[in-house]
Amino acid sequence: MSLLQVRDLHTHFISRNLDNEIRVAKALNGVSFEVSRGEVLGLVGETGAGKSLTAYSVMDLLKPPAKVVGGTVEFDGRNLRDLEAEDMNKLRGSEIAMVVQNPRSSLDPLTRVGEQLIRVHTAHTDTSESAARARAIEKLGAVGIPAPEQRMRAWPHELSGGMAQRVLIAMALMNEPKLIIADEPTTGLDVTVQAQILDLLRELVVTHNVAAMVITHDLGIVAHYCNRMAVMFAGRIVETGDVETVFDNPSHPYTRTLIASTPERLKEGKQKVLGGGAPPNLYNLPPGCHYVERCRFADESCNKPLSLDQVGDGHFAMCTRLDAVREGWPS
Ligand SMILES: Nc1ncnc2c1ncn2[C@@H]1O[C@H](COP(=O)(O)OP(=O)(O)O)[C@@H](O)[C@H]1O
Ligand code: SF4
Ligand SMILES: [Mg+2]
Numbered sequence: 297m298s299l300l301q302v303r304d305l306h307t308h309f310i311s312r313n314l315d316n317e318i319r320v321a322k323a324l325n326g327v328s329f330e331v332s333r334g335e336v337l338g339l340v341g342e343t344g345a346g347k348s349l350t351a352y353s354v355m356d357l358l359k360p361p362a363k364v365v366g367g368t369v370e371f372d373g374r375n376l377r378d379l380e381a382e383d384m385n386k387l388r389g390s391e392i393a394m395v396v397q398n399p400r401s402s403l404d405p406l407t408r409v410g411e412q413l414i415r416v417h418t419a420h421t422d423t424s425e426s427a428a429r430a431r432a433i434e435k436l437g438a439v440g441i442p443a444p445e446q447r448m449r450a451w452p453h454e455l456s457g458g459m460a461q462r463v464l465i466a467m468a469l470m471n472e473p474k475l476i477i478a479d480e481p482t483t484g485l486d487v488t489v490q491a492q493i494l495d496l497l498r499e500l501v502v503t504h505n506v507a508a509m510v511i512t513h514d515l516g517i518v519a520h521y522c523n524r525m526a527v528m529f530a531g532r533i534v535e536t537g538d539v540e541t542v543f544d545n546p547s548h549p550y551t552r553t554l555i556a557s558t559p560e561r562l563k564e565g566k567q568k569v570l571g572g573g574a575p576p577n578l579y580n581l582p583p584g585c586h587y588v589e590r591c592r593f594a595d596e597s598c599n600k601p602l603s604l605d606q607v608g609d610g611h612f613a614m615c616t617r618l619d620a621v622r623e624g625w626p627s
């Protein structure tokens with residue numbers, strides 16, 4: 297049984313134009329995925345695909361004009377969409393923790409690191425200050441910060457980007473979360489630090505038995521650090537499965553294009569597949585497949601409503617012309 301099950305999630309931006317007519321940007325259009333304890337799910341797709349919006353919709357952190365208008369978010373047996381704001385608030389930061397890009401901007405520049413870690417814990421529990429302090433030191437150690445006791449006194453500006461991200465991960469662990477959502481956690485960090493942070497996340501998923509969702513535009517990160525993946529395009533998951541399965545046997549043309557364009561594949565002498573293009577207009581999406589404008593396999597059958605269909609063991613894709621794609625794809 298998965299810890300988090302998201303089913304058919306729809307999120308819209310609802311506004312009015314100058315003529316006072318309602319305008320709806322359909323940013324999430326039936327997002328479905330799940331993630332279990334001990335597993336890292338990679339949510340991957342180009343900028344604007346709706347990855348962050350998915351995280352914010354799950355966490356109930358949207359601000360108007362964004363609004364979840366349909367679907368279910370089941371977490372540990374509860375439908376989060378039914379929870380009162382107060383209960384949802386308790387759940388965030390305790391059972392579900394979020395790690396974001398630009399860790400320094402998430403830390404309070406005027407408060408020492410240790411104090412921030414302690415506050416995260418005492419705000420959610422009845423723990424004493426001294427117990428919270430001991431826990432903060434333990435968590436700083438768990439994320440590989442040397443001399444954690446001294447580091448408790450550090451100011452955020454004294455930390456490197458990599459160290460700041462470790463502190464944020466320690467903060468995420470303070471309340472023993474069941475799920476960690478990391479949104480582009482290593483964007484902006486140099487490659488070596490990026491690898492250390494992602495190795496750490498993967499290790500913590502096992503040692504702390506949590507579920508993790510890593511949001512990234514970088515397929516290399518998914519290949520190296522995730523167990524399962526969900527490929528997002530224009531507010532939908534278009535393919536999902538075990539990382540190895542999807543990389544060995546990508547089905548959707550968008551996934552195929554992404555994989556064919558990775559440096560590893562190009563190094564193998566594979567032909568570069570052009571797959572770029574403008575993202576679809578969220579105010580006026582096509583009735584069927586959202587990829588239709590970019591897809592060279594498109595025909596009239598692609599204008600019908602689609603579903604995420606099983607194509608293999610735990611492997612699903614949203615495309616009506618998989619046979620034509622398989623036959624016509626350049627080898
Ligand atoms: N106020 C808004 N009105 C309409 N669309 C918006 C608004 N804010 C964001 N969007 C759209 O929501 C989509 C999802 O964005 P986001 O989740 O941040 O993408 P990602 O994290 O995958 O890069 C984007 O295509 C963006 O253009
Ligand atoms: S073949 Fe049709 S359904 Fe499949 S990805 Fe292309 S446009 Fe979409
Ligand atoms: Mg984003």
